[in-house]
Amino acid sequence: MTRFQNEALLSPNEPECAIEPLQRPQLSLLAFSPLPSEMLYDIPVTIPSMHAPVLLVHGGAWAIPADAAPAHEAGVRNALETGYDILSLGGSALDAVEAAVSVLEDDPTFDAGRGSFLTSDGRVQLDALLMDGGRMKAGGVACVERLRNPIQAARLILEKSPHVYFVGPGAEQFAHSHGMNLIDNADLVLDRERERLALAQARQAAGLADHTFSGLRDDKDPETAIVSPMDSHDTVGAVALDSNGNLAAATSTGGTLNKPPGRVGDSSLIGCGCYADNLSAAVSLTGWGEPIMKLVLGKWATDRVSDGTAPEIAAREAISYLYNRLGGHGGIILLGPDGRFGFAHNTPAMAWGLATPSGFQTGLTI
Numbered sequence: 001m002t003r004f005q006n007e008a009l010l011s012p013n014e015p016e017c018a019i020e021p022l023q024r025p026q027l028s029l030l031a032f033s034p035l036p037s038e039m040l041y042d043i044p045v046t047i048p049s050m051h052a053p054v055l056l057v058h059g060g061a062w063a064i065p066a067d068a069a070p071a072h073e074a075g076v077r078n079a080l081e082t083g084y085d086i087l088s089l090g091g092s093a094l095d096a097v098e099a100a101v102s103v104l105e106d107d108p109t110f111d112a113g114r115g116s117f118l119t120s121d122g123r124v125q126l127d128a129l130l131m132d133g134g135r136m137k138a139g140g141v142a143c144v145e146r147l148r149n150p151i152q153a154a155r156l157i158l159e160k161s162p163h164v165y166f167v168g169p170g171a172e173q174f175a176h177s178h179g180m181n182l183i184d185n186a187d188l189v190l191d192r193e194r195e196r197l198a199l200a201q202a203r204q205a206a207g208l209a210d211h212t213f214s215g216l217r218d219d220k221d222p223e224t225a226i227v228s229p230m231d232s233h234d235t236v237g238a239v240a241l242d243s244n245g246n247l248a249a250a251t252s253t254g255g256t257l258n259k260p261p262g263r264v265g266d267s268s269l270i271g272c273g274c275y276a277d278n279l280s281a282a283v284s285l286t287g288w289g290e291p292i293m294k295l296v297l298g299k300w301a302t303d304r305v306s307d308g309t310a311p312e313i314a315a316r317e318a319i320s321y322l323y324n325r326l327g328g329h330g331g332i333i334l335l336g337p338d339g340r341f342g343f344a345h346n347t348p349a350m351a352w353g354l355a356t357p358s359g360f361q362t363g364l365t366i
């Protein structure tokens with residue numbers, strides 16, 4: 001396996017040599033008073049879209065085995081179809097990413113919703129974040145055990161709470177008080193995952209613990225960042241640009257296999273595994289969470305786009321930075337306000353999907 005295996009997917013019909021630095025959108029509001037009577041976040045920042053809607057999804061970046069490949073591609077295609085139906089009817093980027101991620105949460109192929117990895121005590125604990133780049137609103141949940149679709153709870157928080165983030169039973173109660181069913185945690189647990197946990201714990205007991213995620217040994221050392229076929233990074237995510245020029249991002253995960261109860265990864269942390277701002281870009285990440293968190297990598301990547309780097313380049317730079325700085329492995333989807341996009345990963349594979357008016361594309365490597 002090569003140490004660095006990512007190549008960004010270029011936007012269709014755009015040879016790499018044609019890439020021009022992006023212009024930061026100008027807001028006339030910014031030019032006037034330093035104390036505007038209305039704060040920017042009260043006014044959706046809508047950049048008139050010169051592009052048709054775009055939707056990118058991912059279903060995790062890891063050594064996807066050949067026998068799991070068809071299910072991964074089918075899953076991302078289903079998510080694209082659902083999300084792009086919304087966008088092509090003029091729906092919002094926020095609705096599209098929520099719907100796309102809900103499809104992926106419902107698909108037991110992925111480490112999100114039902115079928116997620118188990119905690120060391122055999123439960124499913126879910127994290128999710130959703131962000132609206134026009135209104136600069138976000139909603140996140142972590143360590144929820146009784147919600148089938150945590151991304152929908154995140155949406156409720158985004159819409160109905162002055163707060164951004166709820167965890168554990170408080171998050172479940174918030175969702176329940178706004179109409180979501182609370183289910184039994186066992187409904188989210190698959191036998192496949194019980195077996196996977198038993199195997200991981202047997203390996204741990206035999207002294208074969210894997211530090212890929214925890215970074216316990218030294219996550220600055222690339223030697224610790226070995227991706228074995230056992231190490232699934234099946235987190236899901238979506239980013240979208242709608243016909244009104246608004247960006248949104250969503251990420252949802254069951255976290256890492258055999259994680260201690262209460263551990264939260266990058267996926268649901270704002271600016272780490274998920275971020276969206278119409279003035280920069282929308283991003284969703286997957287992979288070994290601890291290095292991604294330490295680098296606040298989602299915000300790092302969107303800042304590159306607002307500074308003028310094309311998303312297809314910024315995506316590759318983000319994964320290079322992850323590897324070179326902390327020896328991390330993962331994947332990224334990144335979408336700019338002008339519809340240009342980037343995919344990159346340094347894992348052996350990443351399940352990805354792209355929907356534009358020209359059609360759908362899916363794949364397992366970039």
Ligand code: ASP
Binds near residue numbers: 233254290
């Ligand atoms: N990033 C996730 C976490 O660390 C795992 C993944 O992407 O699969 O929780």
